[in-house]
Every structure is written in C-alpha cells, then in structure tokens.
Amino acid sequence: MTDRIERLTFDQLAPAAQSVLEARVKRLGYLGEFFRCTGHQPAILVPFMEMTEALKKALPDRLTELGALTVASVMGNDYERHQHERLSRKLGFGEDWVAAVEQLAPDTAPGLSDAERAVQRLVIAAIEQRGHDVGPLLETAIDHIGPDQAIAVLFLVGRYLTHAIIVNALSLAPPVPSIFEEETQG
Structure with a gap:
C-alpha cells in the first residue's frame, strides 16, 4: 500500500463528493478508505457513485448483489466482497445464498435461480474473456x-471491475470482516 496518496477525511472532500457520500457515511458510521483515496478525484468519484445508484434502480437487488459478489470474488476484492456479503444478508438473501454465489460455480451452486445462474455465467466469462466471445451467454x-x-449487468461488471482495480492497486484492507469470518471468530 502506498502512503503517497493522502487519506482524506470527510471534511476534506469536495462538496459534491460529500453530498453523494453523506448518507452512506451516516449509515455505515465511517468513511471507507476507498473514498478517502478516490476523493482526490471528485469529478470522477461523483459520477461513479451516481452510476452505482443508477445500477441499483436498473436491476433487482438479487442481481445487483450477485454481480457485485461475483466480480469481487473473481477479482479477489475482499474490500467489496465483505461489504456486499453484509448487504446481501441485510436484504434477507441469507448466508447460504451468499456462499453459493461466492463458489463461482453457477452450474452446481445450490439455491440460485436459472436467471441468477445465467447472469453469473455471463459475469464470470465477461471478466475472464475480457468481454470477447460471450455472445451466447449474453443471449x-x-x-x-x-x-x-x-x-445493466454489463455496466455493473465495469463498475465493480473499476472498484477492484483501485482497491487491489492500493492494497486496501477490507473495513469489515467477511460474514463467514464473523461466525468462526464469535
């Protein structure tokens, strides 16, 4: 992790970035390190967060969470994976569903709908094949x-790939543990 990128406080963020992040910070009780770093580019961060909110409206929660968890798992982005595990649990999807998604085996994972299996196949292939030759899976x-x-799923993949690249490049540690680590620690 580089220390050459100052970790901004909420008060140091540009007003537009504060505006898009305020509700999230209040809900979570902290400003995540991702935002403390990316806040240096408010003209990019603000539309990134607007895209995130638009994707929540474009897709049902289960597909949004399936996509987020899948990209995070494929990319090794524990920062985002742990947060979306918690959100999925809060939304009532349950730990079994989260575990099934994180197996990255849509053909054999228990508890996924046919639509969820199709979307996860597409998401995995789009990442692994860099978007090439995924036509049949898209169909x-x-x-x-x-x-x-x-x-919307394709946009979602791009959004979560962007997050993963930033988190992985900066070696950011997850702000919260996995829901599965909580169970073994408790």
Missing part, C-alpha cells in the same frame, strides 16, 4: 432478464 441472460437488464 441466455437476455432470455432470462431481458435486454435492458442485461445491459
């Missing part, structure tokens, strides 16, 4: 969730 996803949501 199958469209059959299950329609073209509008399929496009």
